[in-house]
Amino acid sequence: MDSLFLLLQKIIPQRSLSFLCAWIAECRNPEWFKNSLIKVFIKIFDVDVNEASEADARKYENFNAFFTRSLRPGSRPIANSDIVSPADGVVSQFGFIDRESLVQAKGRFFLLSELLGFDEKTSQQDFEDGAFLTIYLSPRDYHRFHMPVSGSLLSTRYVPGKLYSVNAATAKKLDNLYARNERYIANFSGMQGRFAMVAVGAMIVAGIETVWSGTVASSSLITEVREHRYKEKCIYLDKGEEVGRFKFGSTVILLFPKDSINWDKNLRLGQSIKMGESIANYR
Numbered sequence: 001m002d003s004l005f006l007l008l009q010k011i012i013p014q015r016s017l018s019f020l021c022a023w024i025a026e027c028r029n030p031e032w033f034k035n036s037l038i039k040v041f042i043k044i045f046d047v048d049v050n051e052a053s054e055a056d057a058r059k060y061e062n063f064n065a066f067f068t069r070s071l072r073p074g075s076r077p078i079a080n081s082d083i084v085s086p087a088d089g090v091v092s093q094f095g096f097i098d099r100e101s102l103v104q105a106k107g108r109f110f111l112l113s114e115l116l117g118f119d120e121k122t123s124q125q126d127f128e129d130g131a132f133l134t135i136y137l138s139p140r141d142y143h144r145f146h147m148p149v150s151g152s153l154l155s156t157r158y159v160p161g162k163l164y165s166v167n168a169a170t171a172k173k174l175d176n177l178y179a180r181n182e183r184y185i186a187n188f189s190g191m192q193g194r195f196a197m198v199a200v201g202a203m204i205v206a207g208i209e210t211v212w213s214g215t216v217a218s219s220s221l222i223t224e225v226r227e228h229r230y231k232e233k234c235i236y237l238d239k240g241e242e243v244g245r246f247k248f249g250s251t252v253i254l255l256f257p258k259d260s261i262n263w264d265k266n267l268r269l270g271q272s273i274k275m276g277e278s279i280a281n282y283r
Contacts, residue, residue, distance in 0.1 A: 025063040025247065038066045045140035051075045068143050068209075068245040076142075078240040081278035083261060086197060086243070087135050087145040087252050091271050092171065094133040094263060094279075097255075102132050104178065105171040114179035115198060115253070117159035117225055126187075126194050129258040133279060134178075136166060136251050144245040145199065145252050146275050151190035153235040158216055158226040159183050166202040166251045178253065184208055184216050186243070189232070192282045193260055198253040199244065210244035211237075240276055259283060 027034060038057045042049060049055050053070045060066035078084055093103045100112035112127055137143060161182040171177055182201035187194065199208050209215050212235050213228075237243065261280040273279075 025067070028062050034060075034062055037063050041066075041139075045138075047140050051142075064247050067247060070144070071142060076240075076274060076276040078276040079278040081264065081280070082192070082282045083148050083256075083278075083280040084239060085135065085273045085275055085277045085279050086148045086254065087137055088141040088274050089135040089137040089252075089272075091267065091269060091273055092134045092136045092168065092251075093269065094267060095131070097127060097130050097132055100128050104176075105168070108172065108175060110176045110179045112255075114176060115183070116185055116196075117157055117183075126257055127196065127255045131256040131261050131263070131280075133254045133263075134251060135253075135273065136168070137246060142275065143247070144275075145197070145243050147188075147237045147239050147241050147243055148197070148254055148279070149190045149192075149195065150239045151188035151195065151237065152233045153212065153230050153237070154187045154189050154194075154232075155227065155229045156187070156210075156213070156216070157185040159185070160224065161201070163201055166200055178251065184210075186210070193257055195257075196255040197243065198255070199246070200251040200253065202250045207247040208244060208250075209247075211242055216244075256280075 024037070035058050038060065041047065041063070042057060049057060051071055053072050054060065057066060060069070093105070095103060097112060101109045102112060102115070104110050137145075159182065162180045163182060166177065166181065174180070178198075178200050184199045184201075186197045186199075188196065201208060207215050260283060262283055263280050264278045267279055
C-alpha cells in the first residue's frame with residue numbers, strides 16, 4: 001500500500017491538486033459548505049477544538065482560518081529548558097549529523113547541502129557534524145510553529161521543489177524527500193550561537209506563512225530560489241513566539257551547530273510532542 005501511495009503521488013499533478021485545495025480552503029460561501037467541511041474534518045481527524053482560542057467552528061471565516069487557528073493563552077506552557085519544541089507533532093527523527101548526512105528514516109538519508117538548496121557555505125560552516133530534529137505535523141495538529149530559542153533573524157531562503165506527502169510512509173519509501181520538496185529556511189542568531197528552522201512544504205499544503213513576510217510559499221508554482229538578509233536584531237523573537245504557520249500538514253526541521261547541544265534525556269523517536277516542551281539544552 002505504501003508503494004501504491006508513492007506511485008499515486010508521482011502520477012497526480014501535485015501543484016494543480018494543491019491549488020484546488022487552496023481555493024476550497026479559502027471559500028467563505030456558501031456558509032453551509034464551509035461549516036460542513038470544518039465539521040467533517042474535526043470528526044475524521046479527532047481535532048480538539050476546546051484548546052482553540054475560538055472553540056465554535058462556525059465562527060471561522062473559512063477552512064484555512066480554522067486550520068491555522070490560534071490557541072487559548074496558557075495552553076502551551078514553555079518549558080524551563082534552553083530549547084523547546086517549535087511545534088505540535090511527532091518526533092520522526094533526531095540526533096547528530098554525520099558530516100552533512102541526516103537520517104530521513106531507517107536506512108534512508110539526505111544531505112544538508114541539498115536540504116538548504118545547495119548552499120555549501122552555510123552547510124559546511126554552520127551545521128556540519130551538528131544536530132537536527134524533525135517534527136511531522138499531521139492534519140489534526142496545531143499548525144503554527146514557534147521559536148525553539150530566542151534569537152534574531154539573519155536570513156531566509158526559499159527553495160522551490162516538489163510537493164510529496166511528508167508522512168512516515170513516504171519518508172520510508174522516497175529518497176531525499178525533504179530535499180526534494182519545497183522548503184523555506186530561516187537562519188537565526190541566538191545567545192548561544194546559530195540555529196536554523198526549515199519549514200518543508202507538502203502535498204495539499206496551500207501555503208507557508210511567516211510573521212515577518214506573510215506568504216512565503218504557496219500552491220502557485222515558483223521556480224527560482226529567493227533569498228533575503230536582515231540587519232542584526234532587525235527582527236528578534238523570544239522563545240515560544242510565533243514564527244509562522246502551515247495551511248495543512250507538513251514538517252519542521254531544526255538544525256544546530258556541532259557540539260552545541262545535548263538532547264533531552266526523555267526525547268524519543270515516534271513520540272507525540274507539544275510546542276513548548278523541552279527538547280534540548282546547550283552544552
